[in-house]
Amino acid sequence: MKRLVKIIDYIMLFTLNYIITENIIISLIFSLLIELGIYAFRNYDKEHMKNYNEQIIRTIVGTIIGFVIILLFYVFIPQHINRFIFIYNFTFAVIVFPLIHIIEYKIYIKRKSPINYLVIGREEEMGDILEEISKKTLNKKRFVEFINPSPTRLDKIVEERILNEDIRDKARNNKTQKYKKNVEPKIDRILVADPYLEELVKPKLKEYKSRGVQVEYLPNMVEKELKRIPIKVAEKFKEYYEVAFEQIEESPGKRILDILISTVSLIILSPFLLIISLIILLEDKLPIVFKQERMGINENPFLMHKFRSMKNEDKTKAKFASDEQHRILKIGKIMRPIRLDETLQFFDILRGAMSFVGPRPEQLKFVEEYNELIPFYYARHKLKPGLTGWAQIMYQYAATLEQSKEKLSYDLYYVKNRNSVLDIQIILKTVEAVVWKRGAM
Structure with missing residues (x-):
């Protein structure tokens, strides 16, 4: 559409x-x-x-x-x-x-006719993810039954409700047909939501495919419809995602684009950088630039630069930015909503420590903590951190562990599916994120 x-x-x-x-x-x-x-x-x-x-x-x-x-x-x-x-x-x-x-x-x-799925998996495990997919597709993908399959049970459902010509013809002639609660709806496709349960019926699935039954897999569906990789999906299909993330490498072409963008941006922004520097100096004296170690590609720390938007204070403990609102300078209240404080990171992009698009660089203490608490957190460091990124335009600022897990799901999607087209989409939608003051830049 x-x-x-x-x-x-x-x-x-x-x-x-x-x-x-x-x-x-x-x-x-x-x-x-x-x-x-x-x-x-x-x-x-x-x-x-x-x-x-x-x-x-x-x-x-x-x-x-x-x-x-x-x-x-x-x-x-x-x-x-x-x-x-x-x-x-x-x-x-x-x-x-x-x-x-x-x-x-x-x-x-x-x-648009809805597609009904028979799910090989447990509803209590993936029901919330599938419900999110249904809402995202405007209820055009429906998950009508979950089974913990035996070959006999699966065979019965497929023969009666997928391959049965009478049911299929009836549904084709009446696309808006609403089934009563005591009538089992037709099923169009099979969705594998658990690779371990799939092993129990693998020969049967192979047979059904040869007979024209479409079999889909949950990782492909969540990436296509939700544009993220939920942590519990990554854990359930652990072997698949471990192999996928192991193969991730930075693109040489992306580095050329980074140099071009950062050079042009620094030239255009140079008058504003000077003005901001003077205002910070007058309001709160030196230093003008805030420097902090952040985690870079392959978990190699680097020194990130940004304009100082908060009052001077001893910072020996990693904190979420939401815990330090009382320290924001007057110029900081102007810079932060439109991300002007981040513009110095074009220097970090030019010198190769960052990329224009990528997961945002995180504080070292948080990375150490999240590597222990959140599965696949390491994968976000397979690419250079970015000035903007998929998670930044799609999700809010993460101030809790659960929010960090949710935000990571968008970073994982970007790391796995990164290409030039996706980068262009992110760059374009960053404009919307800044104007609308949404996301977490």
């Missing part, structure tokens, strides 16, 4: 811009930049597409961000940038796009 909506939006934007500029290349670029701005503000997330007011707000802000990027090209193409570009695109996007997205959402809800 989301891919189709993006294509429709882009075609409409391109058509509008071509009418205005009569230049194919300029129209392609302008439309892409506006579309990126709208995408950055998560207009295409299913949970946002259902709310018309939220769609309007996100379209307005996203379109403005797209315009800001377009203005950066003014030096190169001034003749094609005028007030009509902004007025027509803004009016069109705000009026048309929210309406299209709501219509597409309603069509999806009405026409």
Whole structure:
């Protein structure tokens, strides 16, 4: 659904811009930049597409961000940038796009048939994760039965409720059929949620696959639908994830991008860095820069730099930032919400200690503690720490052990699935996270 909506939006934007500029290349670029701005503000997330007011707000802000990027090209193409570009695109996007997205959402809800799963696993172990998946897919994935299987029991369910042609034909002819409580619903696919139970019926599953039954695995499903790897899923499929994380390596291409981004950013930000330095000096004297050892790639500590946003105080004990609100400087109250205090980390990126995108660097004492308390915590250090990251834009600031486990699930997803496309998504959505003041940067 989301891919189709993006294509429709882009075609409409391109058509509008071509009418205005009569230049194919300029129209392609302008439309892409506006579309990126709208995408950055998560207009295409299913949970946002259902709310018309939220769609309007996100379209307005996203379109403005797209315009800001377009203005950066003014030096190169001034003749094609005028007030009509902004007025027509803004009016069109705000009026048309929210309406299209709501219509597409309603069509999806009405026409998309739900998929019913037979789960090989225990409901008390993974029921909450599967319920989260159901909500995320707008109840289009349903987990109708859990079994601790014996080959005989599994055979009975598959033969009667998956391979039975009468049930399948009846369901096909009535997609909106609602089953009564005392009537067993049809089952479309099998989901393996426990690798140990899978071993009990492995020959049977192989047979069912050969007969056309689709068998899916919980790790693939949670990564696809939730965009994170819950700790208990990683523990349940421990062998699979241990092998996956063992193969993680930094990309040489990512380092080139880091050098480019950090160099350009430091040049553009240099006047602001000077002004911030002077304000901190006047408000609370030296030092201007806060330095602290953080954990880097392969658990090699490095010295991280940021503007000091808190009053001078002896810091011998690792603390969560939420425990030190009373120390925030006046300039800190301005810098922290929009992450200006973090801009010095472009120096850390340039020298190779950090990357622009990656798990946030953690304090050494917390890493030592969490390595003991949280399974797979070590895996977040398979890549360089980042200025922004998947966990930072998807989850709140973690101030407790349970929150740290939840946040780690997003870091694990990034480490395992990191690629250039995901990095670009994170960079774009970081803009939304800063403007919306969400996540934990």
